[in-house]
Amino acid sequence: MSQTAAGIAAGVLAREIGAGARLIRWLEEGDPRGRDALATIYPHTGQAHLIGITGPPGAGKSTLTNALISEQRKRGRRVGVIAVDPSSPFSGGAVLGDRVRMQTHALDTGVFIRSMGTRGQLGGLSRATFDAILVQDAMGYDVVIVETVGVGQDELDIVSLAHSTVIVSVPGLGDEVQAIKAGLLEAGDLFVVNKADREGADALTRQLELMLHLREQTRPSDWTPPLVHTTALTGQGVATLTDELDRHLAMLKASGGFAACLKERNRHMFESLLQEQAARQILAAALAEPSAAQLISAVEQGDIDPYSAAAQLVGCISLKFS
Amino acid sequence: MTAFANRRLRVLLAKLGMDTHTIGVTVIAHALRDAGFEVIFTGLKQTAEMVANTAVQEDVDVIGVSSLSAAHMKHLPKLAEFLRQKGAGDKLLIAGGVVPLEDIAQLERAGVQKIFTMGTETKVIVDYLQTWWAAKLAAEQSGG
Ligand code: B12
Numbered sequence: 363m364s365q366t367a368a369g370i371a372a373g374v375l376a377r378e379i380g381a382g383a384r385l386i387r388w389l390e391e392g393d394p395r396g397r398d399a400l401a402t403i404y405p406h407t408g409q410a411h412l413i414g415i416t417g418p419p420g421a422g423k424s425t426l427t428n429a430l431i432s433e434q435r436k437r438g439r440r441v442g443v444i445a446v447d448p449s450s451p452f453s454g455g456a457v458l459g460d461r462v463r464m465q466t467h468a469l470d471t472g473v474f475i476r477s478m479g480t481r482g483q484l485g486g487l488s489r490a491t492f493d494a495i496l497v498q499d500a501m502g503y504d505v506v507i508v509e510t511v512g513v514g515q516d517e518l519d520i521v522s523l524a525h526s527t528v529i530v531s532v533p534g535l536g537d538e539v540q541a542i543k544a545g546l547l548e549a550g551d552l553f554v555v556n557k558a559d560r561e562g563a564d565a566l567t568r569q570l571e572l573m574l575h576l577r578e579q580t581r582p583s584d585w586t587p588p589l590v591h592t593t594a595l596t597g598q599g600v601a602t603l604t605d606e607l608d609r610h611l612a613m614l615k616a617s618g619g620f621a622a623c624l625k626e627r628n629r630h631m632f633e634s635l636l637q638e639q640a641a642r643q644i645l646a647a648a649l650a651e652p653s654a655a656q657l658i659s660a661v662e663q664g665d666i667d668p669y670s671a672a673a674q675l676v677g678c679i680s681l682k683f684s
Numbered sequence: 685m686t687a688f689a690n691r692r693l694r695v696l697l698a699k700l701g702m703d704t705h706t707i708g709v710t711v712i713a714h715a716l717r718d719a720g721f722e723v724i725f726t727g728l729k730q731t732a733e734m735v736a737n738t739a740v741q742e743d744v745d746v747i748g749v750s751s752l753s754a755a756h757m758k759h760l761p762k763l764a765e766f767l768r769q770k771g772a773g774d775k776l777l778i779a780g781g782v783v784p785l786e787d788i789a790q791l792e793r794a795g796v797q798k799i800f801t802m803g804t805e806t807k808v809i810v811d812y813l814q815t816w817w818a819a820k821l822a823a824e825q826s827g828g
């Protein structure tokens with residue numbers, strides 16, 4: 363496998379999984395070759411149906427993703443998956459176990475599953491994940507599924523910027539609907555009650571229906587989010603969920619929502635990059651100011667409060683930018 | 685030492701065939717996570733080809749197989765061969781578990797680069813991987 367940006371980009375466009383996997387790694391690690399290769403493949407992105415799946419740990423997201431892959435494959439589509447699990451805040455390491463539930467597809471060349479830790483560096487999780495999505499998109503996967511635990515803001519961004527956001531709930535977590543993180547009820551395009559084989563599914567359904575009814579009243583829209591029951595372990599209900607996903611995609615394409623969604627995602631990525639690069643340059647400029655060293659030691663000594671010191675230094679450089 | 689900020693060792697841990705002993709592989713997974721590595725677990729009942737495909741998709745640096753049910757001679761050479769076939773022969777293949785000493789030389793010839801038998805302290809395994817990783821990064825920097 364060629365290790366140049368051009369070689370890897372060519373491999374990605376030729377749909378070689380090894381090349382795609384390597385590019386995702388470069389992008390995640392900030393290897394400069396990643397940026398060059400991404401520029402080459404970028405014109406080939408924007409086609410895939412991006413599905414975000416979120417919900418509390420143990421809800422069955424990975425099992426459901428596995429069943430969704432099977433159903434999408436039955437419908438003749440190639441499927442990419444990005445499975446996000448939390449990294450340890452102490453060591454930065456992680457045990458990524460999502461794909462254990464998806465290994466039935468390990469020999470299927472039409473499926474590319476990639477695990478990611480939340481790491482939380484270099485512009486954050488959302489960028490690394492969006493980069494990985496771009497790679498799978500350019501590789502011609504018809505569907506790209508992103509699974510996240512949905513705890514951090516970054517993760518919320520990822521799923522809510524997908525074309526179709528699936529919120530998974532399960533009976534038996536106590537106050538189930540409360541377990542749907544604020545913001546997700548609004549962001550959800552489809553709602554799933556998984557583990558429908560378990561007791562409590564009906565009560566959960568009634569609660570969710572009520573919440574969705576309230577949402578409809580406060581924020582009417584053309585799309586009424588469907589509520590689907592699944593038993594991910596057996597695949598029960600997953601064909602219906604896929605039908606609803608297809609219907610949502612068709613609606614988005616007909617209404618211009620598909621393009622609008624892509625636009626918003628591109629803009630989000632651009633803004634986060636801009637923020638990061640601008641912040642880095644401004645910081646460098648501020649620290650290069652002649653007064654910087656003196657101010658820093660004054661802050662350390664407690665001679666000046668940090669707020670005033672920061673304002674002073676930014677004041678010095680903002681004169682130059684204006 | 686690293687070329688860019690976010691470089692991190694990725695390890696695939698795998699169980700092949702009907703071997704359902706999970707304690708050792710779990711201990712190793714946690715030790716590697718705590719050392720700052722990213723560990724991906726395949727789950728049980730994998731074939732050699734499934735593990736090789738997964739190693740490619742995840743672009744791991746290391747594949748570690750845990751084998752306690754006397755099937756190492758059957759699966760490990762096959763896995764090494766699949767890795768080579770799929771262009772992943774440059775990844776480090778290691779194993780652990782119940783492996784008689786007399787099998788080790790043959791496995792090493794087949795491409796398993798290191799075997800950690802029963803009772804190995806996890807620190808020894810972490811140190812080995814850290815040393816290997818540092819050497820790999822150094823080689824990359826000096827013209828790789
Ligand atoms: C606990 C145990 C079980 C439990 C497993 C529970 C579980 N969920 O894991 C149960 C009771 C289910 C079980 C079942 C069987 N077992 Co059993 N079992 C053991 C026992 C007593 C301990 C294994 C263990 O967990 N050790 C603790 C862990 C931490 O050690 P470890 O796995 O060796 O891992 C260390 C190293 O080997 C290394 N390592 C391990 N994996 C990896 C991977 C990598 C990448 C690296 C770097 C390092 C590494 O690092 C670890 C830390 O030092 C061993 C005997 C023994 N003393 O080892 C027998 C043993 C492994 N079992 C054996 C047998 C035969 C069986 C059965 C076939 C018994 C039967 N007739 O039913 C079944 C088979 C099940 C199956 N399909 O695989 C034999 C295997 C013989 C062989 N290989 O030739 C052993 C050796 C007992 C014996 N002396 O006969 N077993």
Ligand SMILES: Nc1nc2c(ncn2[C@@H]2O[C@H](COP(=O)(O)OP(=O)(O)O)[C@@H](O)[C@H]2O)c(=O)[nH]1
Nearest residue numbers: 419420421422423424425556557592593594595
């Ligand atoms: N009874 C039942 N169990 C399920 C179902 N879906 C998943 N599970 C189990 O729930 C547990 C967590 O599943 P997993 O997919 O890992 O959840 P995740 O953390 O949301 O990804 C596993 O033990 C699954 O086997 C289901 O529909 N019914």
Ligand SMILES: [Mg+2]
Nearest residue numbers: 423424460509
């Ligand atoms: Mg999961």
